[in-house]
Amino acid sequence: MLIEARDLAKAYPAGGWLARFGAGAPPTRALDGISLKLSPGTITGLTGPNGAGKSTLLRILAGLLVPDAGTVALDGRTACGRSLRAAAALSQTGARSFYLRLTASENLDFFGALYGHDRADTRERTGALLKVLGVREEDLKKRFDALSEGAAQKFSLARALLRGTPTLLLDEPARNLDLRSAAAFSAYIKKSAAEKGISVLYTSHSPAELAQVCDRVLVLKEGHLSGEVSGGELKKAAAAGPPAVEAAIAGITV
Amino acid sequence: MRRQILAFLRKDFLIEKSYKASFVMGTVSTFTGIAVFFFIDKLFGRAVTPYLAGYGTGYFAYVFSATAFFGYIGTGAGSYAERLRAEQLQGTLEASLAAPVTPAVFLTALTAWNFLFATFELALYAAAGVYVFKMDFFGANLPALAAVFFLSAASFAALGIFSSCFILLFKRGNPAAWVLNNFEGLLGGVYFPVAVLPVWLRWFSQFLPVTYAIRAMELALYKGAGFEQLKRDLFALAVFAAVLAPLSVAAFKASLDKARKDGTLGQY
Numbered sequence: 001m002l003i004e005a006r007d008l009a010k011a012y013p014a015g016g017w018l019a020r021f022g023a024g025a026p027p028t029r030a031l032d033g034i035s036l037k038l039s040p041g042t043i044t045g046l047t048g049p050n051g052a053g054k055s056t057l058l059r060i061l062a063g064l065l066v067p068d069a070g071t072v073a074l075d076g077r078t079a080c081g082r083s084l085r086a087a088a089a090l091s092q093t094g095a096r097s098f099y100l101r102l103t104a105s106e107n108l109d110f111f112g113a114l115y116g117h118d119r120a121d122t123r124e125r126t127g128a129l130l131k132v133l134g135v136r137e138e139d140l141k142k143r144f145d146a147l148s149e150g151a152a153q154k155f156s157l158a159r160a161l162l163r164g165t166p167t168l169l170l171d172e173p174a175r176n177l178d179l180r181s182a183a184a185f186s187a188y189i190k191k192s193a194a195e196k197g198i199s200v201l202y203t204s205h206s207p208a209e210l211a212q213v214c215d216r217v218l219v220l221k222e223g224h225l226s227g228e229v230s231g232g233e234l235k236k237a238a239a240a241g242p243p244a245v246e247a248a249i250a251g252i253t254v
Numbered sequence: 255m256r257r258q259i260l261a262f263l264r265k266d267f268l269i270e271k272s273y274k275a276s277f278v279m280g281t282v283s284t285f286t287g288i289a290v291f292f293f294i295d296k297l298f299g300r301a302v303t304p305y306l307a308g309y310g311t312g313y314f315a316y317v318f319s320a321t322a323f324f325g326y327i328g329t330g331a332g333s334y335a336e337r338l339r340a341e342q343l344q345g346t347l348e349a350s351l352a353a354p355v356t357p358a359v360f361l362t363a364l365t366a367w368n369f370l371f372a373t374f375e376l377a378l379y380a381a382a383g384v385y386v387f388k389m390d391f392f393g394a395n396l397p398a399l400a401a402v403f404f405l406s407a408a409s410f411a412a413l414g415i416f417s418s419c420f421i422l423l424f425k426r427g428n429p430a431a432w433v434l435n436n437f438e439g440l441l442g443g444v445y446f447p448v449a450v451l452p453v454w455l456r457w458f459s460q461f462l463p464v465t466y467a468i469r470a471m472e473l474a475l476y477k478g479a480g481f482e483q484l485k486r487d488l489f490a491l492a493v494f495a496a497v498l499a500p501l502s503v504a505a506f507k508a509s510l511d512k513a514r515k516d517g518t519l520g521q522y
Contacts, residue, residue, distance in 0.1 A: 056517075064348060065515075066511070082354070085352055085353075099269065101272045109261075111353070115354070116258075
């Protein structure tokens, strides 16, 4: 599915009700005129400093946040929040969006059912990824508040992939993962995107990680898209070796 | 829809089960509450009996059934805001609402466990009434009672959904819950018949669905009153339900849109 964002803008009010009467701090402008396309089967990287607006952009594309201006189109048709929520799954870092008193397996069953899958279907959809990520059977039976940050991150990724949406929005997916799991996830997501035609938006602060996973990389700064390393440039740099790719990405993020 | 409601039911059951003492203490509280009214009846029951002549029962039976009934319909009034707040604090609200679930299905699923547990409590009350306190429910008009239950539960659920809008928008501070908690019991005839109140307070009670709900329930239960005798109360409850239910779901949708616009759905 082709996702196209046009002129997205978002500002968060500061100072609550006072700000509405012109008092208090000015609103925080998170996004200002963002336009981008996510094509089927490609992984688009997104990087930028803290507070650049990456998470805001992902949340708008996932239909969890309404922009102040601009539109998002799915296959050329302007989409409402409900269509976006049906078309895109967002994976965010951290255990807080899970039920801490349920086991990992019970959490996956719950969210699977919300997405319309029965238990067997949920197991089938998550089994391959959890195996690739090296999740042990005992981790599935552990209560969520007893899991390590890394294990919680693996289940967050599994939950996003469980939905089977044509678009995946991955907010720092490799954060808290060990090197082996991070590499395994990179390989898995590249294969899934290519085979299933999934559009992926992948954020990270690591040029090396983006270079390894993405077909192109966008740079977001203070709510604007400030640069792009295209597929061609990535390939050219890749021919010169991984350090050149990292340098190409790092060069435009400075 | 069925799968999503069952998923919430299972999830809430598992969470409740993980707090082992909570279930036991909740059940014990139900029985201690019943015992308190039993002894109040021994002390003062006859003094208020004249006010209850129209219902054909004594104080204990009146307050016993009103408490059980109010406990059930009060689930609708209280549980939406309570559950929504719990989801906010756990950080799971936004994740649950990211699923393709309509607000109406989400609201139903959110409180399904509370209604199931309230039904269990109601059954406990009924069993205690029949087997422990030897109360006579056999003259009850069951179809009329069922209509009173349905319309009351719908009216109270609507009030509860309104209440949850405040939680969505302001997180803490819920004036709707404050009004429901403080005035429904006082003015609605749960602990004593409305006739005990002074005239000026009785005037306010006519604007509360609980007033009609309790009166109709008591009459259907103890006097065997049918649809004809209860038509005024049933009509009032039907108006409350017909007006409040769609308005409350619309208000919830609007509050949800506002929270998504402000980016506060994940906040607590």
